[in-house]
Amino acid sequence: MARIVSVHSFRGGTGKSNTVANVAALLAAGGRRVGVVDTDIQSPGIHVLFGQHSAELPKTLNDYLWGRAKIAEAAYDVTPPMEASAGRIFLIPSSAHTTEIARVLREGYDSGDLVRGLRELIDQLALDVLIIDTHPGINEETLLSIAISHTLIVMMRPDSQDYEGTGIAIEVARQLGVPNLLLVVNKVPAVLDRAAMQAQVEQTYNCPVAAMLPHSDELMVLGSEGLFVLRFPAHPMTALYQQIADRLLV
Amino acid sequence: MTPSEIIDRATFAGLLDNLGGDVDFLGELVETYLASSPELVAGIQQAIAAGDAPTLQRAAHSLKSGSASFGALAFAAQCRELEEFGKTGALAEAQLKSAALAEVYAQVAAALQAELHTARRSPA
Amino acid sequence: MMEIKGRILVVDDYVLNRMQLKRALETQGHTVALAEDGRQALEMLNAGDYDLVLLDILMPEIDGFEVLTRLKNDPARRDLPVIVISALDEMENVVRCIGMGAEDFLPKPFDPLLLRARIGACLEKKRLRDQEVEYLQQVARVTAAAAAMEAGDFTPDSLDDVAARPDELGQLGRVFQRMAQEVVAREQALKQQVHDLRIQVDEARKASQVAEITESDYFQQLQSRVGDLRKILDT
Numbered sequence A: 001m002a003r004i005v006s007v008h009s010f011r012g013g014t015g016k017s018n019t020v021a022n023v024a025a026l027l028a029a030g031g032r033r034v035g036v037v038d039t040d041i042q043s044p045g046i047h048v049l050f051g052q053h054s055a056e057l058p059k060t061l062n063d064y065l066w067g068r069a070k071i072a073e074a075a076y077d078v079t080p081p082m083e084a085s086a087g088r089i090f091l092i093p094s095s096a097h098t099t100e101i102a103r104v105l106r107e108g109y110d111s112g113d114l115v116r117g118l119r120e121l122i123d124q125l126a127l128d129v130l131i132i133d134t135h136p137g138i139n140e141e142t143l144l145s146i147a148i149s150h151t152l153i154v155m156m157r158p159d160s161q162d163y164e165g166t167g168i169a170i171e172v173a174r175q176l177g178v179p180n181l182l183l184v185v186n187k188v189p190a191v192l193d194r195a196a197m198q199a200q201v202e203q204t205y206n207c208p209v210a211a212m213l214p215h216s217d218e219l220m221v222l223g224s225e226g227l228f229v230l231r232f233p234a235h236p237m238t239a240l241y242q243q244i245a246d247r248l249l250v
Numbered sequence B: 001m002t003p004s005e006i007i008d009r010a011t012f013a014g015l016l017d018n019l020g021g022d023v024d025f026l027g028e029l030v031e032t033y034l035a036s037s038p039e040l041v042a043g044i045q046q047a048i049a050a051g052d053a054p055t056l057q058r059a060a061h062s063l064k065s066g067s068a069s070f071g072a073l074a075f076a077a078q079c080r081e082l083e084e085f086g087k088t089g090a091l092a093e094a095q096l097k098s099a100a101l102a103e104v105y106a107q108v109a110a111a112l113q114a115e116l117h118t119a120r121r122s123p124a
Numbered sequence C: 001m002m003e004i005k006g007r008i009l010v011v012d013d014y015v016l017n018r019m020q021l022k023r024a025l026e027t028q029g030h031t032v033a034l035a036e037d038g039r040q041a042l043e044m045l046n047a048g049d050y051d052l053v054l055l056d057i058l059m060p061e062i063d064g065f066e067v068l069t070r071l072k073n074d075p076a077r078r079d080l081p082v083i084v085i086s087a088l089d090e091m092e093n094v095v096r097c098i099g100m101g102a103e104d105f106l107p108k109p110f111d112p113l114l115l116r117a118r119i120g121a122c123l124e125k126k127r128l129r130d131q132e133v134e135y136l137q138q139v140a141r142v143t144a145a146a147a148a149m150e151a152g153d154f155t156p157d158s159l160d161d162v163a164a165r166p167d168e169l170g171q172l173g174r175v176f177q178r179m180a181q182e183v184v185a186r187e188q189a190l191k192q193q194v195h196d197l198r199i200q201v202d203e204a205r206k207a208s209q210v211a212e213i214t215e216s217d218y219f220q221q222l223q224s225r226v227g228d229l230r231k232i233l234d235t
């Protein structure tokens, strides 16, 4: 069965989208068929990292949910040019526009519909992994994503403002019985002792850390221009993204 | 030789000129010359007697240079020849050339004192 | 242009030459030290700092050739300029000295105008060379400081004298030093932070926030349905 992975963080800007896109690229390079659900089509999100404009993505997962489109119409093959790999990446934009949310609440949302939609997607595209790039913070939509995930990655920065929210997300995920919980610490300043910090994070949250990602000027400069792991295959940062990718398949 | 033949007036005047007309310093120079030269003259003769050509060369060289600066040109020329003999090790020729050296030096010393005396008297 | 004044060592075994040179050089504003032979000259050169040497050739024991050879073989003194004192009838010695690295020669008897011209040119040349050497050394210092920054062992005051220069290199030194100091300060603050880094979580507040979520209708409903939802995906 396809592995469902949610990537979440308490606050915005922790590096979720970059992590999802790069991990997806590494999985595809390893021959996997990967679906990426982008929950924020409005603001420049993950689709930009795959070189897509939102105007070129007319149908979203929501269109499928409301019966306005077939599921296949809301999935876009965004596989970047890669040598000798059977892997593919499909981007499934999902509108989290406030009017859509309001409509969900008003008309009574059947979480079963969404899940059945995802299942259909997995089957039709023969996905090995489905990664959901969630919104920051806990709301009904992120709770649902977390609940149906085999693996939840909570991303945090080494910053006191992230500590409590990270703890809440992990606790909530535990109560929902998510089988694999992982932490990723991102934007770690180069001067910090990453090993010591990892030990402390693991101890505080009683949860394994999949990777300690350093703050990287190259990544920041690359911005949304492309996928870091494809641009810098030999960079130590790419090895760390690979480390995360490897944790998702087990 | 008269004093004016022993000391070239133009050179002597040029030296005083180079000293900015400072007759007192010229006096110091003359005194130093008079104090150090007898030793050089003796040194030349001893070096010849001892067969020490390098010392002959150096002593003659110094005496030449000091004498020339005051305008004792003939004496300087004699020293120069001695210097050359020292350089080539021609000690027999040096012996001949140095025979009357002390006497010639005594004339130079007297003439120099006379020149200095004149210089001290004439207004700067 | 202002004439450069230097510290000059006069080496001559003949007292009359020493007197005349000392007087002429001091009249021109230089500081003069006297050595009576090659040995004394070498001792004084080891002990003191000079801008120029006026060197007689013919001296007992250690002569001018030997002094010159030793100076030119000493990396610390190789660039110290030497002017050879020589009578015009000793030109072959002068030629030999120039070949050994002497800068120029000064004919005897001494002519104050010629003396001034040769000494002035020599000191000016030395000053330009010193400036160039100092400049290159200070550029090397900035480069070394950049490397030290990378390696993390930069000492912030190591560029004080470069930064004191009035020229562009000084500007670079000042900017670099300020940047470096800021970086060092920031890194120290960060290190301190890590040192103090205790991932503090207010457990009571967290528990109440978790409770707020888990006690919501939506969460309760989700929790009761999660088994069914997973079945949709896993079977």
Ligand SMILES: Nc1ncnc2c1ncn2[C@@H]1O[C@H](COP(=O)(O)OP(=O)(O)OP(=O)(O)O)[C@@H](O)[C@H]1O
Pocket: A009, A011, A012, A013, A014, A015, A016, A017, A018, A019, A136, A186, A187, A188, A213, A214, A215, A216, A217, A219, A220, A223, A224
């Ligand atoms: N390790 C890193 N080093 C430096 N910059 C980083 C790193 N990771 C991410 N960034 C930068 O941080 C910004 C936010 O990254 P990203 O969009 O991936 O975060 P996000 O969690 O998806 O944000 P949002 O919550 O807004 O969706 C981007 O500009 C990205 O280039």
Ligand SMILES: [Mg+2]
Pocket: A016, A017, A018, A045, A046, A133
């Ligand atoms: Mg994002």
